[in-house]
Amino acid sequence: MDILTHDILIVGGGGAGLRAGIEISRVNPSLKTAVISKVYPMRSHTVAAEGGSAAVLKADDSHDLHAYDTIKGSDFLADQDAVEVFVRDATNEVRQIERWGCPWNREEDGTIAARWFGGMSRKRTLHAADKTGFHLLHALFQTSLKYDTLKRYDEWHVSALLVDNGKVGGVLALNTRTGVFSIIAAKAVILCTGGVGRMYAFTSNAGILTADGAAMTYRAGAPIKDMEFIQFHPSGLMRTGILITEASRGEGGYLFNKDGKRFMENYAPSKMELAPRDIVSRSIIEEILAGRGFQGTYGSYIHLDLRHLGEAKIMDKLPMVRELCLDFAGVDPVHEPIPIRPTMHYTMGGIHCDKDGKTPITGLYAAGEAGCVSIHGANRLGSNSLTELLVFGARAGRAAVEYVSTAKPASNDRLQSLAKERMDFIQKRYMKAGNGKEKIGAILTDLRKTMDEKVGIYRTEEGLKDGIQLIQRLKERFNKISLTQQSRVFNTELIQAMELDNMLEIAHVIALCAQVRKESRGGHARKDYPTRNDEQFLHHSLTYMSKDGPRRETLPVTITKWQPEERKY
Amino acid sequence: MAEEIKITVTRYNPDTDKELRQQTYSIPYHNDWGILDALNYIKAELDGSLTYRWSCRMAVCGSCGMMVNGTPRLACSTYLNEFYPGEITLEPLANFPIIRDLVVELTDFMEKLKEVKPWIIRKNKSDEDDTSSEYIQTTKQMDNYYQQTLCINCTLCYAACPVYGLHPDFVGPAVIALGYRYNNDSRDQGKDERRKFLASEDGVWKCTVVGDCTEVCPKHVDPSASIQRTKVDNATNWFFSFLKGNK
Numbered sequence: 012m013d014i015l016t017h018d019i020l021i022v023g024g025g026g027a028g029l030r031a032g033i034e035i036s037r038v039n040p041s042l043k044t045a046v047i048s049k050v051y052p053m054r055s056h057t058v059a060a061e062g063g064s065a066a067v068l069k070a071d072d073s074h075d076l077h078a079y080d081t082i083k084g085s086d087f088l089a090d091q092d093a094v095e096v097f098v099r100d101a102t103n104e105v106r107q108i109e110r111w112g113c114p115w116n117r118e119e120d121g122t123i124a125a126r127w128f129g130g131m132s133r134k135r136t137l138h139a140a141d142k143t144g145f146h147l148l149h150a151l152f153q154t155s156l157k158y159d160t161l162k163r164y165d166e167w168h169v170s171a172l173l174v175d176n177g178k179v180g181g182v183l184a185l186n187t188r189t190g191v192f193s194i195i196a197a198k199a200v201i202l203c204t205g206g207v208g209r210m211y212a213f214t215s216n217a218g219i220l221t222a223d224g225a226a227m228t229y230r231a232g233a234p235i236k237d238m239e240f241i242q243f244h245p246s247g248l249m250r251t252g253i254l255i256t257e258a259s260r261g262e263g264g265y266l267f268n269k270d271g272k273r274f275m276e277n278y279a280p281s282k283m284e285l286a287p288r289d290i291v292s293r294s295i296i297e298e299i300l301a302g303r304g305f306q307g308t309y310g311s312y313i314h315l316d317l318r319h320l321g322e323a324k325i326m327d328k329l330p331m332v333r334e335l336c337l338d339f340a341g342v343d344p345v346h347e348p349i350p351i352r353p354t355m356h357y358t359m360g361g362i363h364c365d366k367d368g369k370t371p372i373t374g375l376y377a378a379g380e381a382g383c384v385s386i387h388g389a390n391r392l393g394s395n396s397l398t399e400l401l402v403f404g405a406r407a408g409r410a411a412v413e414y415v416s417t418a419k420p421a422s423n424d425r426l427q428s429l430a431k432e433r434m435d436f437i438q439k440r441y442m443k444a445g446n447g448k449e450k451i452g453a454i455l456t457d458l459r460k461t462m463d464e465k466v467g468i469y470r471t472e473e474g475l476k477d478g479i480q481l482i483q484r485l486k487e488r489f490n491k492i493s494l495t496q497q498s499r500v501f502n503t504e505l506i507q508a509m510e511l512d513n514m515l516e517i518a519h520v521i522a523l524c525a526q527v528r529k530e531s532r533g534g535h536a537r538k539d540y541p542t543r544n545d546e547q548f549l550h551h552s553l554t555y556m557s558k559d560g561p562r563r564e565t566l567p568v569t570i571t572k573w574q575p576e577e578r579k580y
Numbered sequence: 581m582a583e584e585i586k587i588t589v590t591r592y593n594p595d596t597d598k599e600l601r602q603q604t605y606s607i608p609y610h611n612d613w614g615i616l617d618a619l620n621y622i623k624a625e626l627d628g629s630l631t632y633r634w635s636c637r638m639a640v641c642g643s644c645g646m647m648v649n650g651t652p653r654l655a656c657s658t659y660l661n662e663f664y665p666g667e668i669t670l671e672p673l674a675n676f677p678i679i680r681d682l683v684v685e686l687t688d689f690m691e692k693l694k695e696v697k698p699w700i701i702r703k704n705k706s707d708e709d710d711t712s713s714e715y716i717q718t719t720k721q722m723d724n725y726y727q728q729t730l731c732i733n734c735t736l737c738y739a740a741c742p743v744y745g746l747h748p749d750f751v752g753p754a755v756i757a758l759g760y761r762y763n764n765d766s767r768d769q770g771k772d773e774r775r776k777f778l779a780s781e782d783g784v785w786k787c788t789v790v791g792d793c794t795e796v797c798p799k800h801v802d803p804s805a806s807i808q809r810t811k812v813d814n815a816t817n818w819f820f821s822f823l824k825g826n827k
Binding site for chain 2: 037050051053054055056058059068103104106107109110111112114116117119120121122123142145146149153154156157165188217218219250251253254331334335338339341450451452453455456494495496498499500501502503504
């Protein structure tokens, strides 16, 4: 098999991957660095982030305040040393992206403008209208083009990490265009593969978010962390689940039930619509369960009302919200309320890594949503994730540069034999055409239904046990899939099969960790254990793959100066 | 029986086909489905081999451009109800080589994107990565280039451009708009470095001002206006350099 050789390989060309790539190329242009992506990098899911990016820039703000808001928002599960590093680096990172051309909205004096966001005690969410992720990603992608030393593999699918004796030596990857698999050897690999959202039916996530990074790390023997913490964003547009940004509440939008009442006063009277996402999402579900939602073709929903903001403000600060409502729901928010309900949005957990993105596999790093440092703990505050990918993308890049200065590459013979093992597996598991009865589409539909119903916003012992059984059954059905074709060029069906396999593996971990955690904390809400239980559960969950299924361990939370307290808003 | 709609798709698999063929699918009609919903239905239920690009399904990633009844559109935000009860024909984006089915070759576009140097260029290079402060830019200064930042690189404008169809060397609408975007950003000082590419034989002067690029742009970037303004700028520059005796 062909071997393409690099010093550092970045898997994923979204915000974190490109930030890492730029950092490496800038710090040491003599390194052979590459970014490999399933799509063209500017099509990555970072493009869909809307509301903003949090950082301390203003005189009335401080790093301690940003840290405290983040830790309280996390329901005290974030590692506080990591949060302190995060808020400190954040300030420089947002200035850096400004210098790289991001069109941030401006104050009257020409400095970067900030807006309110849920759970933040200061106006610190910097934004480029409501297309912040789009502008940030394009600024990063376009800036990355100035580095001739940064090679790209666009539209390649990474199928496995090649790990020898606890040390990464590269990946096995499929060139979608030709259908040929190659080994890409690298002394260091940085995984920036994003989240897992497509295993849920109602999600804000792009089609490419299929748990690839988490699954390949898990299979390679490293743990994944805190997977039970799934964030549901309060405002998903009905039918599609498309994100309607939190900025719409940050700019003053209201939530109404069908009785015309601003119901948040019953749940978070001091913050109202600007309480953190876990609280607002659960409040909406409570209203719907109590029969106070509107009824529609696609189920119950509530109203997000922006009409009182006026057309000028909506067009200035929330133009994309208007576009999305018009294009995807036939509703004009200038004149009508928006039908919404909570949508699966973000994975707080991910590949276990530290402040420099380092994982337990030597030479393997993770950053962005794919990684779990952890700074979000049990619930991420809105606008901390765009900042996260800048901060930890850059940090992982710098750490990898340092590591490869002394690291030795894996031997080509060893890589060949690891790749051959994996190729045999791929042939046997995915590429059999016509001899199985199960369809990929049907298994995926059933997985999504299971995740929505059994591992959704509210969880119970019975539901989770059911969910785990159903997922195990889906895994068995997956053994009997067949592809309709074995074409080489752009075989998206083969890629879908590999993605579904990844999602099934990680869905199992999510359901199991949710079942073991018998408490409610942040995004993890148990109907049968409604309170937080610090005595038994103030810890991270680490899950390893074993032949008997997921094996779970715990890891203490790092607490520096903020003692856990009851979370009230 | 439930209502149905017919969708005819261009098929081409280089492994097995010598030439393009057409295949028609009948699918259940939903008045709130986009063309992308229909394609995803066909792939999951009827034909796993059908091949197309998509990702965000919210008209911002730029993946799902294709010819819909002859016009370049995004599949995710084009609805079946616009055509029903008529039929829909889907073809790969015009003016690009076909890789398979609705997937076209974008390498040429990606290379041109880089050629225009779409990044902030400063005379003093150390400015570029200096994080000790931000540049100051007023909203008014932002208005000079903001519209062109909205391009999602979907390449619909290339599929609509008759000049690109005849002369693939033409730099083309989206890339010129991107050059315009950086040239007009108050933080940038790289206009001279971009001029050679933009004013070359294959640059702005090849445009014959048909305006179809602006017509099909799903984000109202107005590449045509960017091209015409860049022409004016280049002409003015040429005139002044002539006066100064540089030519």
